[in-house]
Each structure stands twice: as C-alpha cells, then as structure tokens.
Amino acid sequence: MSDTNTTDNTDILIDISTAILRAHDGVLQFRALDDGGKSAKRLPFGPFMPDRHRTMEIGLRQWVREQVGVDLAHVEQLYTFADQGRYKSGEGRHVVSVGYLALAQGRMGPEDDAGGAWANLYGYFPWEDWRDGRPDMLDKIIMPALDKWLAQNDEARARVRLAFGRDGAQWDEEFVLERYELLYEAGLVEEAVRDAPHGRDTRARQKQTPSPPTLGTAMQLDHRRISATALGRLRSKLKYRPVIFDLMPDRFTLRALQQTTELVLGTALHKQNFRRLVEKSGFVEATGETSRARGRPAELFRFRHGNRADRPLAGLRVSGGRKSSGSK
Template sequence: MANPRGSDVTAADASISDPHIELGLNAAIVMVRNQQPHILVARPGAAGPGTGDALPFGPFAPRAHRTLEIGLREWVKRQTGIELGYAEQLYTFGDRGRHAEPGGAHTLSVGYLALTRDAGEEKMGAHWSPWYTYFPWEDWRAGKPEILTEEIEPHLKEWAERPPPPNAPARPLRRPERLKIGFGIGGGWDEEKVLERYELLYEAGLVEEAKRDGRSAANQWADLPEIGRPMALDHRRILATAMGRVRGKLKYRPVVFELLPAEFTLYDLQKTVEAISGSLLHKQNFRRLVERGGLVEPTGNVSTQTGGRPARLYRFRREVILERPAPGLRVKATRT
C-alpha cells in the first residue's frame, strides 16, 4: 500500500525516525563567593545514582508551565528552594549518547544561565560548588594551570597525531588546527572558548563523561585520572556553555553587577571580573577603564573591611545602559 503522503518510508524506517523525545530544563546558577565563582548543584543523586553532580533540572510540562522559563523557575525552587532572579536561555542540547542510561527517551535539554549576588541558605540538599572544580584548566589567575602542561596538552597532542576513525564526520579544520584555536597550542588562549575546549576533551576521550558514554577514544586512556570533576548527563557541557557566555557578556553588558552587592569597592569589582574570566587584570588599567566608561559612581560611603585604609564604595550607574550600546568591560588579561 502506498504511503498517503507519497513517501517511501517503510515501517522499519518510521520506527527509527520517530523517537520518543522529552524536553528538559537545566539551570547553571552562578554566584561569586570569596573570589571564587560557584554554581548551584542539586541534591546528591538528583539525576540518578552514580551520575555525578547535577545542575538543577526537570522536564518541561506544557500543561503546567506556560513558558519554558516559568517551568525552569519552578524546578529550581522545588529542587533548591531558591527564587531565580536574572536568567537567560543559553542553547538547546540534543546530542545522542550523553546519558548514563542509553535506550530511553531522547532528551532535548534547554540550558539557562542565571546570576545571583545572594547565596541564600542551602536547602533540600542543594549546595554551592566552585565551577573550577569541573574546569580546573580554565583558571589562569595563578599562572598557567599545571593540569594543562602535565596532562591535557600532551594527551591532546598525541590524539591529534592519530588518524580520525573511518566514520568520523568531515571537519573543515584538522585536529592540530582545532587545538590551536581551542587550547592555544601554538597560538593564543581565548577565555570564551570554554565549550570548544570541553568538546575537544570529550571527543579525545579524556573526560569521564566520554568513558561513561562509551566513546571509543576513551579506551586509549583507561588509566588516566579524572580531568575535572564529572557531572551528570550533559550538565558539564551546559556549564561550559554558561561559562563561555558570561565571560563573553562581561565585555559588552554590565552583567558583572548582577554578582555584586548594591555597594562595592573597585577592588571587589576587579576581583569578581577576574574570578569569572579566570585571568588577572592590571589594577590601574582596570580602574581607568571602569571610571572612563561611566559604569560606576561613588556612593559617598566607605568600607572599613579592607584591612587597610577605608576604601570608597561605588554602585552601578544605571544610566550607562541608555548612554552606550555595549556598556561592558573590555579588559585585557595578563597571563604568565
């Protein structure tokens, strides 16, 4: 019998092309505490036993949630007790093979970035975890991370010299070229390319998620210790996207002030930018950039908690949003 739509699809083909799909919502909630960026991690085992740390997440229920963001906010409150403030959608993640239990419904994950200045009270088993725990190679504030020199770069160079598998997708760039762009091997380090670096590590089989997902490349590194703490499902990939997004937005949007109290010192502002970017900044250049850009204004108050002489307190000058199309902090990092 002919297909009424004129298609040649057989019943067997239809069963392949008609997957069961679920829509999930995930939130990378960022806060800076003690000069360290933290993310909110859901209660242990939230994504299933043995799956690693999980971002707050849950399925989208269209009958209960009028919008994706409403659904996200409800799941975050249910799992952590926290009311979200600033939030923006990141990306939709739909790769196969990023789940601990293959064979179930295929999940499309809609990732969100949320920023908060108030850590709040840890509830329902949720807790704040430093994001460099998951991406130790991204923090250059004390110089080039040893894990890059001792573990990541040697193994990536070895991987790059191998021929790609026969079924590998065609790419416009060769592996050494991708390493130069992502990890700055033979080039410069771009702090925004967090996701590109994680994807290279995943493809090379160097992260635990690749081993868990059955990537053949991971068999080459069976005895290699963990490179950063793994996360549940595709949550480390979502966190990498959030990190790259907020690092990029620092340069053209005043998002850093979502992470600071209403009044702050210029030292606090600089250390928050450094914490997020993973790079040190030149003090005087940074202050000139902030003051000339009209991003802040003095409050007339001072802080006596600096350990030295009182420091002037500032606040975000909101009028700058109307004055400039891209009121961010285009600072130049210093790396050793």
C-alpha cells in the first residue's frame, strides 16, 4: 500500500513444514526424515505453490503424503516465521516458513516406518519432560548457563523468569517455544551457532559458553523451532479442546488416556482424579469390553463424538497437582 515502489523486493518463497506427533508406546514421537548422510533430522516440508495448492493445507498434505506417506487427522496451522537469519535455504530468495501441527494415532500400518521413521520428541527437548520430576539438567546446566548469559544481557531477565519459572514464578508447561527461543538467543542450542557463524554476538557467545551447546538435539532449518511451537500449542489446546482423543486409538483404557495426556503435558497426574475428570467430562463412553494386561483388567472406552451432547466442548482441565511428581 501507499508508497510501495516496484524496486522493492517482495518476492518470497513460502515453505510449509509439519510437525506430525503421535503417542506411541509411552513415547511422544514426531515423524522425522533423515536425508541420508546429513546428521540433523527434519520435518516433512515443501514449498507452497499457489498454482497447484488452492490452500496451504492442501500443499501440506501433498508434501506429507509424498515424503512420509501418512494420512493426517487433525491439522492446525501454528505460526508463520519470517525473521531473516533463522532459515538458511541458501538460494538467495527470502524464505518464509509456515509451521503446522498434525496429530496421528498411536498405532499405524507397518509401512509408515520406512525412511526416517518416528523419533522421540523429548530427545530434542529434554528439559520439557517433568514426568519424573524436575529434570536435573535444568539446575545443573541450563540455569547456570542462562545466568551467565543474563549477566551480559539483562533485558532478558523478565522473560527468563517467566519462561523458566524462576524467582518465585511458576513453571508453565505451555511456554515451550519461549524457552526454546531463549535458549537459542543465549546460544545454548546448536541451531544458534549454526545460523550465525559470523552473526552479531558471536564474540559474546564464545566468551559466555565454555561448554559447547548440547541441549537436546538439533534439527534442520527452523524445524526444532516449529516443533517447539507444536508442543506448546498441543499442551495448551489439551486444556480447552478435546484434542487428546486424536492421539488415541479407537478404544482405550483410562490409563492409556492418562499416560498420553501425561506424555504430552510432560507432567504426572493424579490417577483417581484424572478418572473422575474424564468420566464427568462426558467425552468418553464405556464399551463394555475390557483390556487384559498385568493387573486388574480395565474397561475400554471410546470417544463420544459430541454430536448430540450439550457440554461446552471443553478440554481436560487437568491441573497438575500441587507437589512435584504426582502419585504414579
């Protein structure tokens, strides 16, 4: 608008990347691709081609189909990242990156495991898994490193306090992206080093970081950033929309539902209260069947697609409990 003169470069390539998550066998996984020799994994992605893709979601489904052969259920746009320097595609064209979240069910066909398969998401965000209590690395590695960084960068203090729950603030499991971004800015994840070999604060970072940044595992391009967004969004959405059921198979025990919820939230929950919560929510109905496993058989439930229901389409308002590690 207004004074847009035609010599300005507005020519842009849009890449669409999708974090496909599932809960499988007690592990929160994402669909990862390997690209042969390269070490870092990536998400399925490809360019948005308006001539072929009427919408971005159509484009995304095409790339996902071609690259990993998975059919997606729930799909949701996450965020559009456009900062220069966070995405090195190299071809000179400016790249804008649109991230999507997709959910898949735990048990799938056997062929979908070819060429890269599923990887443990918490391997890339180990500080996010609090199911067995607060991870050691937070106090042993992350906090000291952040403190060192803050000494030269005090404006970030309030953000660190909020994101990492310091100085009396509470840890909020939804701030996954905020934490990753701070670790990136502090030069504590590999992507930060990779993206800015001659960047603005290379000196500072080298001085600050005696130990090499080895927090979690790097991904290609901005894919870990997108994955962080995905996890944060899923954690928050759980609480106000019944998305957890998109991760569940057709029928499931309440224990399985709880484990999946804990997996996503990265916290342990009180079993009896979780049961009460779920039963009262009306999202679930008993099938009459039971599952055989170790202890007493558990009733199998199925998701009640709320078609004739009258409840407010809430999520599971889980609230974590007061102490640290719950009552496993």
